Amino acid sequence: MTTALQKVFDRPVSLKDVQTHFCPGCQHGTIHRLVAEALDHFAVQERTIGVASVGCSVFLYGYFDVDVVEAPHGRAPAVATGVKRVHPDKIVFTYQGDGDLAAIGTSEIIHAANRGEGMTVIFVNNTTYGMTGGQMAPTTLPQQKTSTSPSGRNVQTDGYPIRMAELLAVLDGTAYSTRVAVNSPKNVLQAGKAIRRAFQYQVESQGFAFVEVLSACPTNWGMNPLKANERVGSEMIPYFQLGTFKDVEKTF
Amino acid sequence: MQKRLFVKGNEAVAMGAVEAGCRYYFGYPITPQSDIPEYMSRELPKVGGTFIQAESEIASINMLLGASASGARAMTSSSSPGISLKQEGISYMAGSELPGLIVNISRSGPGLGGIDASQADYFQAVKGGGHGGYRLIVLAPYSVQEMYDLTILAFDLSDRYRIPAMLLGDSVIGQMKEALIPHPYHPPADLPAKPWAVTGKLGRSDQRIVKSLYLGDGELEAHNWRLHEKYRLLGEQEVRSEAVDVEDAALIVTAFGSTARIARTAVRMAREAGLRVGLFRPITLYPFPEAALRQMTEGCKKVLCIELNAGQMVEDVRLSVARDAEVRFYGRPPGAGSLPTPEELCAQIRKHYEA
Numbered sequence: 001m002t003t004a005l006q007k008v009f010d011r012p013v014s015l016k017d018v019q020t021h022f023c024p025g026c027q028h029g030t031i032h033r034l035v036a037e038a039l040d041h042f043a044v045q046e047r048t049i050g051v052a053s054v055g056c057s058v059f060l061y062g063y064f065d066v067d068v069v070e071a072p073h074g075r076a077p078a079v080a081t082g083v084k085r086v087h088p089d090k091i092v093f094t095y096q097g098d099g100d101l102a103a104i105g106t107s108e109i110i111h112a113a114n115r116g117e118g119m120t121v122i123f124v125n126n127t128t129y130g131m132t133g134g135q136m137a138p139t140t141l142p143q144q145k146t147s148t149s150p151s152g153r154n155v156q157t158d159g160y161p162i163r164m165a166e167l168l169a170v171l172d173g174t175a176y177s178t179r180v181a182v183n184s185p186k187n188v189l190q191a192g193k194a195i196r197r198a199f200q201y202q203v204e205s206q207g208f209a210f211v212e213v214l215s216a217c218p219t220n221w222g223m224n225p226l227k228a229n230e231r232v233g234s235e236m237i238p239y240f241q242l243g244t245f246k247d248v249e250k251t252f
Numbered sequence: 253m254q255k256r257l258f259v260k261g262n263e264a265v266a267m268g269a270v271e272a273g274c275r276y277y278f279g280y281p282i283t284p285q286s287d288i289p290e291y292m293s294r295e296l297p298k299v300g301g302t303f304i305q306a307e308s309e310i311a312s313i314n315m316l317l318g319a320s321a322s323g324a325r326a327m328t329s330s331s332s333p334g335i336s337l338k339q340e341g342i343s344y345m346a347g348s349e350l351p352g353l354i355v356n357i358s359r360s361g362p363g364l365g366g367i368d369a370s371q372a373d374y375f376q377a378v379k380g381g382g383h384g385g386y387r388l389i390v391l392a393p394y395s396v397q398e399m400y401d402l403t404i405l406a407f408d409l410s411d412r413y414r415i416p417a418m419l420l421g422d423s424v425i426g427q428m429k430e431a432l433i434p435h436p437y438h439p440p441a442d443l444p445a446k447p448w449a450v451t452g453k454l455g456r457s458d459q460r461i462v463k464s465l466y467l468g469d470g471e472l473e474a475h476n477w478r479l480h481e482k483y484r485l486l487g488e489q490e491v492r493s494e495a496v497d498v499e500d501a502a503l504i505v506t507a508f509g510s511t512a513r514i515a516r517t518a519v520r521m522a523r524e525a526g527l528r529v530g531l532f533r534p535i536t537l538y539p540f541p542e543a544a545l546r547q548m549t550e551g552c553k554k555v556l557c558i559e560l561n562a563g564q565m566v567e568d569v570r571l572s573v574a575r576d577a578e579v580r581f582y583g584r585p586p587g588a589g590s591l592p593t594p595e596e597l598c599a600q601i602r603k604h605y606e607a
């Protein structure tokens with residue numbers, strides 16, 4: 001019997017060998033890894049340009065070993081538009097939180113999608129503003145308590161959680177729009193596939209691709225990592241339905 | 253001989269930009285500068301360039317940020333309310349040390365104001381405008397020819413110092429037509445390469461990061477000291493101004509842009525009437541030509557600052573003139589509706605000359 005050891009798991013080359021600053025149980029780290037795996041899969045690390053947004057993921061350049069431009073709060077899709085127009089042959093992605101993309105940056109994301117900009121957008125929905133201390137986000141669920149909805153989000157006065165993946169899917173410029181979660185091994189695998197597909201669109205020059213990832217923020221939800229992870233399944237997924245809302249290129 | 257054209261100031265800006273190798277334009281319509289995006293949408297595709305009509309001024313300045321970070325020569329243009337929206341992006345570009353041209357063909361405000369000429373965006377242009385205490389290179393053309401020439405210069409200065417540049421005109425200079433001789437552009441041989449631009453890591457081991465976030469101990473202060481050293485250097489090396497008839501002047505008029513154009517005529521009229529007056533015109537509003545003005549006012553104890561606003565550049569004039577020179581002001585707040593006539597300015601010159 002042969003005893004040669006086979007390596008079955010390793011750090012993606014697109015990720016640096018450093019510790020992250022994320023809180024215990026935060027899923028930004030998992031999502032970073034999935035994005036890096038997709039870059040490795042297509043062997044595009046050396047022609048990738050990331051656009052970092054404002055929020056807990058602002059230090060993107062500290063983890064991804066790719067060129068990175070940092071954008072003002074919410075404006076990553078506009079910055080990425082400028083980058084992609086100068087470098088149409090490069091792989092350009094933005095990585096944005098829900099405060100970033102669904103509040104201050106709604107205009108930029110809708111119009112980048114509508115122009116069919118050839119970029120991949122990773123949208124991390126944790127139903128709160130993580131970095132600034134857990135205020136209400138456009139994705140905060142009804143009745144969810146946050147530091148600016150202390151008695152729970154009241155849809156009569158605060159409006160309804162925005163379903164971005166569905167919203168962008170109706171735009172003609174959007175090629176791919178999907179929602180995934182990273183709360184179970186099965187969902188992580190599924191999320192990895194979706195992220196890979198979103199990059200495949202760019203590799204094949206097929207237009208705007210959007211992946212919404214439901215993610216936990218244990219710190220600002222006031223929960224331990226396990227409970228926070230459970231909440232993704234018990235409260236978020238019922239409201240933010242998982243699935244693909246648009247996939248124009250079925251031949252990949 | 254170069255051909256002579258008869259064009260609008262706005263067109264001259266667009267022509268100068270294309271000549272200077274600008275291949276990316278991002279903008280949003282607003283009067284009185286829309287000739288610029290119109291020209292770019294027509295002409296850029298012909299030279300392999302890209303025009304995007306963005307969804308807002310905020311998006312267009314951020315597209316500029318992205319294109320500039322990618323190493324391209326790129327620009328945006330707007331008018332006062334639109335420039336206000338761009339301030340966030342301008343501050344980020346300044347913080348990220350990105351070149352790029354921002355054209356303000358200004359109109360009167362505050363708020364929606366009106367579309368007539370005004371110079372009330374002077375403070376916003378030269379004192380930072382956005383947050384954080386940065387500076388731009390600010391150039392103030394006063395003829396259609398200068399709209400062309402200074403656009404080209406703005407790109408070179410901006411690339412050389414890695415600092416956003418602003419061309420500050422107004423609705424008069426943007427809309428008026430006069431002769432233009434479009435000189436061909438020869439890039440200065442010593443323009444620096446852009447080893448900081450994001451291009452993807454191919455063939456490099458180092459990662460390139462364009463950012464303005466500095467959280468490490470002392471990092472931001474060091475970064476800001478570096479930016480301010482750059483501003484000091486600009487003040488030493490890139491100041492531009494014009495002086496007319498100042499050698500024996502008992503009174504020097506200071507004015508910029510379209511107002512300087514009228515003041516020039518008024519000064520000539522005053523000279524013809526026997527008054528010893530001259531004109532000093534800053535071409536770089538930032539860096540302000542402090543030393544030149546100080547030197548010029550050493551023998552001349554009276555300065556009359558004329559602006560189409562209620563008094564903004566006059567503050568820089570006061571800080572610059574020789575110690576015992578007396579600074580007077582004549583101007584009108586935004587909304588005045590028409591430009592001062594040479595006769596009106598000549599009467600002001602006479603009044604301040606005599607009293």
Ligand SMILES: Cc1ncc(C[n+]2csc(CCOP(=O)(O)OP(=O)(O)O)c2C)c(N)n1
Pocket residue numbers: 054055056057073096097098099100101124126128129130131132137
């Ligand atoms: C113009 C502007 N407004 C507000 C902020 C403050 N701010 C920083 S991060 C953030 C929210 C981030 O939340 P989200 O996008 O959901 O990302 P997360 O931190 O949850 O990953 C806000 C409001 C800012 N930096 N800039």
Ligand code: SF4
Pocket residue numbers: 021022023025026027028056126130131216217218219220
């Ligand atoms: S605050 Fe929330 S989103 Fe930010 S790192 Fe911590 S757990 Fe993650």
